[in-house]
Amino acid sequence: MTLYNELPATFVTTNVDKLINWGRASSLWYLLFGLACCGIELMQTGGPRADLDRFGSVPRATPRQADLMIVAGTVTLKMASRVKLLYEQMPHPKYVISMGSCANCGGLFDLAYSVLRGVDKVIPVDLYVPGCPPRPEALTEGVLEIQDKIHRERYLTRNP
Amino acid sequence: MKAEEIHQRLQACLPDGVGDLHTECTDPWIAVRPGAIAAVARVCKEDPELRFDFLSNLSGVDAKESILVVYHLYSYALRHSAVLKVEVPKAEPATQTVTPVWRGANWFEREAFDLFGVRFDGHPDLRRLLLPEDWEGHPLRKDYVFPTHYGGIDNTRDYNL
Numbered sequence: 471m472t473l474y475n476e477l478p479a480t481f482v483t484t485n486v487d488k489l490i491n492w493g494r495a496s497s498l499w500y501l502l503f504g505l506a507c508c509g510i511e512l513m514q515t516g517g518p519r520a521d522l523d524r525f526g527s528v529p530r531a532t533p534r535q536a537d538l539m540i541v542a543g544t545v546t547l548k549m550a551s552r553v554k555l556l557y558e559q560m561p562h563p564k565y566v567i568s569m570g571s572c573a574n575c576g577g578l579f580d581l582a583y584s585v586l587r588g589v590d591k592v593i594p595v596d597l598y599v600p601g602c603p604p605r606p607e608a609l610t611e612g613v614l615e616i617q618d619k620i621h622r623e624r625y626l627t628r629n630p
Numbered sequence: 631m632k633a634e635e636i637h638q639r640l641q642a643c644l645p646d647g648v649g650d651l652h653t654e655c656t657d658p659w660i661a662v663r664p665g666a667i668a669a670v671a672r673v674c675k676e677d678p679e680l681r682f683d684f685l686s687n688l689s690g691v692d693a694k695e696s697i698l699v700v701y702h703l704y705s706y707a708l709r710h711s712a713v714l715k716v717e718v719p720k721a722e723p724a725t726q727t728v729t730p731v732w733r734g735a736n737w738f739e740r741e742a743f744d745l746f747g748v749r750f751d752g753h754p755d756l757r758r759l760l761l762p763e764d765w766e767g768h769p770l771r772k773d774y775v776f777p778t779h780y781g782g783i784d785n786t787r788d789y790n791l
Contacts, residue, residue, distance in 0.1 A: 547780045548762045576787070583769045583776045584761065587787045 501536035502529035506543030520606035544572035633658035659713035688738035690746035
C-alpha cells in the first residue's frame with residue numbers, strides 16, 4: 471500500500487501522486503465488452519466466484535465512463551474499426567488488456583480471411599493475457615498488473 | 631414420397647425446368663435449370679402431393695467452372711425431403727430468388743451472394759449479410775485471394791519472428 475502513516479491519530483501523510491494513483495488503481499472501471507468465448511470468462515471474472523469487484527473494478531456499459539478496455543475475444547476486420555472507435559471514446563488515462571489468443575495474435579483464426587491478427591494492429595495494448603480462453607484467475611492477475619502499472623506512474627508530473 | 635416419385639412429379643409439372651435425378655450419393659438430388667428455379671419452388675410449395683413447406687437450407691458450392699446453389703427442402707406436412715441443385719456459370723452466376731415462396735430464403739440468398747457472389751434476380755434486398763458492405767470479393771470461392779489490408783489496417787503478419 472502506498473499510503474503510510476507517520477503521525478498518530480487522524481492524520482495520514484503521503485504524496486499527491488501516490489494518493490491519486492491509489493484512487494485510480496482502486497477504481498479501475500472496465501468496459502463491458504465481450505467479442506467471443508473470452509466474453510464468457512470475462513463475465514465469470516466479474517461474477518461472485520472470482521469477484522473482480524473487490525479490487526474496485528466494475529463493468530461500465532459506456533466507454534465514456536471506462537478506464538480499462540478488456541478486449542475479450544476474436545476481433546474481426548468488420549469489428550476492428552468499432553473497437554478503435556470505442557477506444558477513442560474512452561477518456562484519458564486509459565488502459566487496454568488484450569485477453570486471449572485471438573485478441574493477442576489472431577489465435578485459432580490466424581489463417582482466416584476475416585480476422586484481425588492481433589488487436590494491437592489497431593489500438594495500443596498495455597497487457598496481453600494468454601490462454602484460450604484465459605481462466606478468471608489469469609484475467610484477475612492481468613487487472614492487478616494494470617494496477618501495479620498505475621502505481622508506478624507519475625500522474626501529476628507526467629505532462630507538465 | 632421417395633426421391634424418384636418427387637422427381638417424376640416435378641418433371642410432370644415442369645418438364646422444361648427440371649433435369650435429371652442423381653442417386654449416386656447419400657442424398658439424391660434433382661438438377662434444376664437456373665431460369666426455372668422460381669417456378670419449381672412454387673410447385674414444390676403448392677403442389678398437394680409435394681407440399682414442401684420448409685426450406686431448411688440454401689447453400690453454395692464452388693465446383694471450379696461453375697457454382698452450385700443447393701436447396702434442401704422438407705415437408706412437415708408429408709414428412710419427406712428433397713435436394714435441388716442449380717448450376718450457374720462462375721463468370722456470370724445469376725439465378726432467380728425463391729424468397730416469395732419461402733420467406734426464410736431471404737437471408738440465405740444474401741449469404742450466398744455475400745460469400746459466393748451468386749446474384750438472385752428478384753430478391754427484395756440483395757446486400758451482403760455477414761461481411762462489411764465495402765468488402766471486395768467473395769471469400770468462399772476457391773480462387774479468392776485473401777486480403778492483406780482492409781480499411782487502412784495492415785493485417786499481414788511476420789511468421790519468421
